[in-house]
Amino acid sequence: MAEKINKTTHLDKEGLSLKSVSLWQITWRRFFKRKSALVGLGILSVLAFIALTAQWIAPYDPYQPLIGIEPVQRREKPCIHLLGCSPDKPQHLMGIDGNVRDEFSRILFGSRLSLIIGIATVSLAIIIGTVLGAIAGYYGGWLDNIIMRVMDVLLAFPSLILAITIVTVLGPGIINALIAISIVSIPAYARVMRASVLSIREMDYVSATRALGGSNFQIIFRRILPNALTPLIVQATLGIASAILDAAALSFLGLGAQPPTPEWGSMLGAERNQVFTAPYLVFYPGLAIMLTVLSFNLLGDGLRDALDPRLAHVSG
């Protein structure tokens, strides 16, 4: 209770000094108060740094087998000098994979693909989903009916099953996996956008724009879309998390990224039968996937709580 009162007086003070606070400033302030959201942002920053600098910080070429270059064996255990591994041997933090490549370097490079896949699939799904949702919500009628019924059917499939079927038809590969996951995630954005449009459509400022002779295009993209952004941003952040997870699953099943591409899901899939003899080759790619997904989930939850004041009392 005491905290609440403090907050109000704090805002009052700012009101007195006539300093205006924008929605984004409030959001950022709330966001930075949440430890879990900050942890998410922290992990993500490290990942982004690794992805951008992989070619400089990786000790080895992720594609180059080390046969004849170094005295190492297939699936050799991790050798870490700090943990007592003999300094005469070359250091391999996460061991050697089944094709005699440095696992650590491949994990570092894998961050690129995961982030790109996550962001690309969600961008594609958002563009299509938002347009469809906006059309459905704004025009209503039979158009709305057709679009939303199609979305209902897409939602009627468990997402990974539909993605698997689509990749089966398109053929395995990273681009096709990306397309499949995008298609599967379109309905979520279409629904969010449609709901926002329905509530914003009746606002006075939309009527004002119409009275001033604004075109439908202008109303949708200049008036409605900016005001529907917040739920979309939250949905997108959480969507990236599940897109990365689904893409990793497809690659694991051999339907996504193909070897020798350093992609975590496919690295894990390639060594899955060796889990009993070389568990580190399964453990590290999975850990990397988990941390990436976790960072987006934490970020998404933090954004949702920061952007939606109604949830303020539930967040812990």
Add this chain to the structure above:
Amino acid sequence: MVQYIIRRIIATIPVLFGILFVVFILIRLIPGDPCHAMLGEKATQEVCDRFIRAHGLDKPLLVQFGIYINDVIRGNFGDSFRYGIPITRLLIERLPATIELSLAALFVSILVGIPLGILASVKHNSWIDVLTMLWANIGVSMPVFWLGLMLAYVFAILLKGTPIWLPPSGRLTAGIDATPFYDIWGLQLTDGGWKTFLYFLSNLHILNAILSANWALLGDAIRHLILPALALGTIPLALIARMTRSSMLEVLGQDFIRTARSKGLPRRLVIFKHTFRNSLLPLVTVIGLSLGSLLSGAVLTETIFGLSGVGRTLYDAITARDYGIVQAFTVVIAVFFVLINLLVDISYAYLDPRIRLE
């Protein structure tokens, strides 16, 4: 209530048609002619001609779709070229493993998730709460296939020789007696619907073990089920714990709870009767949605743990390009999912009478 249920069932029919249509179109989009896609590359011209005539593939697309729907309603999904048997029979053979696995995973997630969520909400902001939320966040972020493999490594290799060693693959130990219960009961069955149904039931090993009082089989089946169920159940568990907590917190903040407390009602009564019952609604939704992730996860979990269920068969069919199976199994999984959602909607109306009146 009955009216509401009927209305919901009728609303489901177009979605079911939509599912059939999407899968039908997807399979038609496979490059190459449909005959070789469905019957394999080695199908001869003669076999193909017969196949094309039987399925009306020389007729317009809409007529083909009509024939397809007619077949599906009769439970005829055609033959699998890989196994050389009707796909429907394959389904009856493979479904029990998936049903057993999904129910076990759901059981684990509800049994652990709900108490954990209640505990976290009642002890809001305590270390139990923080740990639960941390675990829930990590749980929803874990790849099922990774968790499964790591569990298999820990329990089958690291704990080898200890009493909590668990088998990493298969549904039963090879050679264990798993005589169907109807044979033990001495039922004389003629081939037909009943026999198929009983055969299906007997493939649910746990049910079969109980019905035939075969306790060795029961123990073995459960031991084989623990790891896959833990792997598959973790994501739903995390979701359920999280939803229970937030939904409980919301109700706990309401006036009637304060009234109940100030009346001096026992704490337990307030938590379980007043709060928990009122926070059930969002929980049912999450459980329904989790079943979707269970069905998706079944493909991965069954592949890892070598369980011959629907998911594993679907995966094998994809690698073998047996599109007949892909088509049939996708439809069946989606229909299951829709039916589950229907059940969720109906239980919603049961839990909250206001919904029926809408």
